[in-house]
Amino acid sequence: MLKIEGIEASYGPVKALHGVTIEVPEGSVVTLLGPNGAGKTTILRVVSGLLRPSAGRVEFDGRRIDRRSTEAIVRMGISHVPEGRQLFDEMTVHENLMLGAYTRNDRDGIKADIKRLNGYFPILEERREQPAGSLSGGEQQQLAVARGLMSRPRLLLLDEPSLGLAPLVSREIFRILRQVNREEGITIFLVEQDATSALSFADYGYVVETGRVVIEATSDKLKEDENVRRAYLGY
Amino acid sequence: MSVWLFLGLLVAFSTGIRMQPLGSVVQRAILAGVLAVGLLVFLLLGAGFVTELFGVLLAAVVANLLTENYVPQRYRIALAIAVAVVFFLAAPWLLENFRLFQFSRVAIWVIVAVGLNILTGYNGQISLGHGAFVLIGAYTSAILMDDQQQLGFVDANAWPFWTTIIAAAVVCGVAGFALGIPALRLSGPYLAIATLALVISLPSILRKYDGLTGGAQGLFVKQPPPPPGLAGVLERDEWLYLLCVGVAIVMMLIAWGILRGPLGRAFVAVRDSEVAAAAMGINVARVKIAAFTISALYAGVAGSLLTQLLGVITPESVDLIVSINFLTAIVIGGLASLLGAVIGGFVLVLLPAEGPDILGNIPLFPDNFLQKAPGAIQGAVVIFVVLLMPFGVAGSYHRFIGTPPGRIIAALRSIPAGLRARLARTREDIVWAWEDSPFNRRSSKSASGEEPDP
Amino acid sequence: MIEVFLAPAPWNDPELFGEQVISGLATGSIYALVALAIVLIYRSTDVINFAQGEMAMLVTFSMWSLLLAGFPAWTVIFIGIALGFALGAFVERTIIRPVEDKPPLNVVVVTLGLFVFLNSIATWIWAQGELPKVFSTPFGFTSVDVSLARVTTHSIGILVVALIVMAVLYLLFNHTKLGLGMRATAHNPGASRLMGVNVGRMLMLGWALAGAVGAVAGMLVAPITFLFPGFMLAVLLYAFAAAVFGGLDSPPGAIVGGLFVGVAENLFGTYTPGDIFGPEMKLPLTLLVLVIVLMFRPQGLFGRVQTRRV
Structure with missing residues (x-):
């Protein structure tokens, strides 16, 4: 479904990616592991069109999407839940969800989707008219995921959904994500620091270091891999 | 007489330009090329004075390239200072009177620009209201120099002119x-608007309290005559020129000293991050107030000189546009750079003076446009310079000089390839944009990702 | 003691007081409109548009020319608003966007340059004939009695138009998807992009709306002050005062600030002794009040406090 081929990207004079190739098959969960500054977030930024690659190509459903506007990419069915959540703090929970559905025009469908998502995230129903900034960290992350789902994506890009959350809360988020993946068939491309959770959730994994893919394998194989275990799983 | 200007500046620059590092041969060659193109353009446009300035700069760069290996640097610097001093002292006999007057004004605006640059460029506080300080300085001088002709109080005797410069500096420093x-x-933004309010309000205050300020007519002062020893040698305008430029040079040197010292470093530290500066033990409030005080003091000195130069001061002598122009000057010249303040001062005076003549020589340019809309040229130039050189002339120059020659050459080499890539990319972008556009029905439907609901 | 400072005591002549307040509200609502335009731009692009008044001036002059050419009044009003809209959009696209990621002073200088440029252009085009030019109002200048005060129909017209503009803006921002996108862009442009909001278009739209609102203010002011190239300058200053007073990022603040400044200006002009202050000092006095207010609330009455980061 998503094909990243040999992309290179840089921030000003600093090159962040040196030819990265990744494939995300439809319906799967693929995770990106790696240390800070390895370029994981950069890869997501390239996919969602926030950053233009200087070389290589990105294909979604067989159509080239690199160098397309973020707006067009969202409309094609890719939703990016960014690092640090990036909610609209002063706007209400409901307005945040409506912004998630910004590219859609079917009022009834949007209403139905909000209702459906409230099933996954009951807390959002309760907090409907509160400013998003007043929510707790876990609630904010739920809102960020819900907002990401509001555009009815077929591919969900998740950047560190467990960052700064208590283990119990982050386990809950992963449970919901698994449900979303299985029940709605939404493909998930996940960047995560917490390798244990990520590998138990994902089907396939890539390890990125200094802007290059160094290992790729199924989650089970990665869990067995000596280097991955030592560097990311800690046993 | 401008041939003399040409020769004088030529020698000064060719020898002394090493004071500002000129970069490697690559930079100098490019600089010479740019200046040559500018020279040619202005020559074709028949812009006399600006052409000469470009000629001087070009000759200086070329001379610098040629003499670099033969004259040691310290001799060049000494020689350059000597030539500059001789030229500065000889200018009254070399230049026409209106040029002297122009240069006097350049000197005054340079003083304001240096002061404003200390506040805005080095310390990061925006002021749109420096015109107000200039006015306060100008009026302080005018009131003190009055000999009871217009004002029946304060002091029956007119103060000597030079004491009023100091008084203006003190009054403005306090303000x-x-x-x-x-x-x-x-x-x-709040500070910008508050200072704007100051410069807008001052003229109506000056008009209102006419017992002190002479109201709308303003105040006339006797322009200081040349000192006794020079009375036979110099005319009054020539003396005023020497006075303005001399004071400007002194003020520049003082600013240079301040900015190199601990206070100058504190200015920059506070500008870059108040929290970090405070953490380093800098008293942020004191430093910011110091910047304001020094900056206003400079404007006061300039205002005092303005009174001496013009012989009359009215509430309109420094209006909103002039005040805005101070900020414009330092941004165009280059923030946080003394060279930038000097460039800004020149631009401020020469652009309105020479601009219409230059544009007037462009064929088909509407004539009455130049008389009716002098500000249009100025506004347009300001916008274009800021768009093209975001760090001002001096800032861009420093960046250019600071870039390693290898990278410049690489950048130049990659221009054709870059252009080609850009062309290809633009073509692709247009294709993408078309595919995404609502006019392209077939593709926009599939792009919106509308799949049948599962 | 009080009599010395208050020339005609307000309580002796309630009718005069009422008139001053109502006409103050009318001019105040013009300030509120221009302040709204300034706030619209400041919220979305963090730019203080010093050329806001001159943009409106250019549009109003164009309308004057169209009226002279014999176009019907309502057509001209419509064209004027459209022109203001287009001018705002054009300015954002051509000269503001390139400096957006540059040092903040550059934007300030660009709008100041635009201020000088537009002023000069208007002088060039329209200062050939006599100045100031008369600009008519569709509301007329008849006096009418409103309970205890006499006010002109134009003042009432101003109030009504200002209310309509504010209502339209309120509906646009709070009850349409476009408004949602614009608000989101003002809060967090990066995240808005991820929502599929075309951020560039929203910024351009913010400028365009500001241009249109400014144009409305211009055509409301011109009948009072007459038309000359600097006629928006005083209005712009009062509008700045209003916007700063209310808080540069708060639209309700701009409205409250505008009305306050309008009334304060009138009362200063009427009730301060002429030999010390009087009408010609009302601008400095109003600005003084503004500076005093800023001392106590540096972010304006309704503005958000900015957090300091290292």
Whole structure:
């Protein structure tokens, strides 16, 4: 479904990616592991069109999407839940969800989707008219995921959904994500620091270091891999 | 007489330009090329004075390239200073009177620009209201120099002109100090608007309290005659020129000293991050007030000189546009750079003076446009310079000089390839944009990702 | 003691007081409109548009020319608003966007340059004939009695138009998807992009709306002050005062600030002794009040406090 081929990207004079190739098959969960500054977030930024690659190509459903506007990419069915959540703090929970559905025009469908998502995230129903900034960290992350789902994506890009959350809360988020993946068939491309959770959730994994893919394998194989275990799983 | 200007500046620059590092041969060659193109353009446009300035700069760069290996640097610097001093002293006999007057004004605006640059460029506080300080300085001088002809109080005797310069500096310093305290609480845009309010209000205040200020007519002063020893040698205008430029040079040197010292470093530290500066033990409030005080003091000195130069001061002598132009000058010249302040001062005076003549020589350019809309040229130039050189002339120059020659060559080499890539990319972008556009029905439907609901 | 400072005591002549307040509210609502335009731009792009008044001036002059050419009044009003809209959009696209990621002073200088440029252009085009030019109002200048005060129909017209503009803006921002996108862009442009909001278009739209609102203010002011190239300058200053007073990022603040400044200006002009202050000092006095207010609330009455980061 998503094909990243040999992309290179840089921030000003600093090159962040040196030819990265990744494939995300439809319906799967693929995770990106790696240390800070390895370029994981950069890869997501390239996919969602926030950053233009200087070389290589990105294909979604067989159509080239690199160098397309973020707006067009969202409309094609890719939703990016960014690092640090990036909610609209002063706007209400409901307005945040409506912004998630910004590219859609079917009022009834949007209403139905909000209702459906409230099933996954009951807390959002309760907090409907509160400013998003007043929510707790876990609630904010739920809102960020819900907002990401509001555009009815077929591919969900998740950047560190467990960052700064208590283990119990982050386990809950992963449970919901698994449900979303299985029940709605939404493909998930996940960047995560917490390798244990990520590998138990994902089907396939890539390890990125200094802007290059160094290992790729199924989650089970990665869990067995000596280097991955030592560097990311800690046993 | 401008041939002399040409020769004088030529020698000064060719020898002394090493004071500003000129970069490697690559940079100098490019610089010479740019200047040559500018020279040619202005020559074709028949812009006499600006062409000469470009000629001087070009000759200086070329001379610098040629003499670099033969004359040691310290001799060049000494020689350059000597030539500059001789030229500065000889200018009254070399230049026409209106040029002297222009240069006097350049000197005055340079003083304001240096002061404003200390506040805005080095310390990061925006002021749109420096015209107000210039006016306060100008009126302080005018009131003190009055000999009871217009004002029936203060002092029956007119003060000597030079004491009023000091008095204007002190009065404006105090005013700057007084404004600096409330300014502590205001962030960027709020401060800009508050200072704008100051410069707008001052003229109506000056008109209103005409017992002190002479109201709308303003005040006339006797322009200081040349000192006794020089009375036979210099005319009054020539003396005023020497006075303005001399004071400007002294003020520049003082600013240079301040900015190199601990206070100058504190200015920059506070500008870059108040929190970090405070953590380093800098008293942020004191430093910011100091910047305001010094900056206003400079404007006061300039205002005092303005009174001496013009012989008359009215509430309109420094209006909103002039005040805005001070900020424009330092941004165009280059923020946080003394060279930038000097460039800004020149631009401020020469652009309105020479601009219409230059544009007037462009064929088919509407004539009455130049008389009716002098500000249009100025506004347009300001916008274009800021768009093209975001760090001002001096800032862009420093960046250019600071870039390693290898990278410049690489950048130049990659221009054709870059252009080609850009062309290809633009073509692709147009294709993408078309595919995404609502006009392209077939593709926009599939792009919106509308799949049948599962 | 009080009599010395208050020339005609307000309580002796309630009718005069009422008139001053109502006409103050009318001019105040013009300030509120221009302040709204300034706030619209400041919220979305963090730019203080010093050329806001001159943009409106250019549009109003164009309308004057169209009226002279014999176009019907309502057509001209419509064209004027459209022109203001287009001018705002054009300015944002051509000269503001390139400096957006540059040092903040550059934007300030660009709008100041635009201020000088537009002023000069208007002088060039329209200062050939006599100045100031008369600009008519569709509301007329008849006096009418409103309970205890006499006010002109134009003042009432101003109030009504200002209310309509504010209502339209309120509906646009709070009850349409476009408004949602614009608000989101003002809060967090990066995240808005991820929502599929075309951020560039929203910024351009913010400028365009500001241009249109400014144009409305211009055509409301011109009948009072007459038309000359600097006629928006005083209005712009009062509008700045209003916007800063209310808080540069708060639209309700701009409205409250505008009305306050309008009334304060009138009362200063009427009730301060002429030999010390009087009408010609009302601008400095109003600005003084503004500076005093800023001392106590540096972010304006309704503005958000900016957090300091290292």
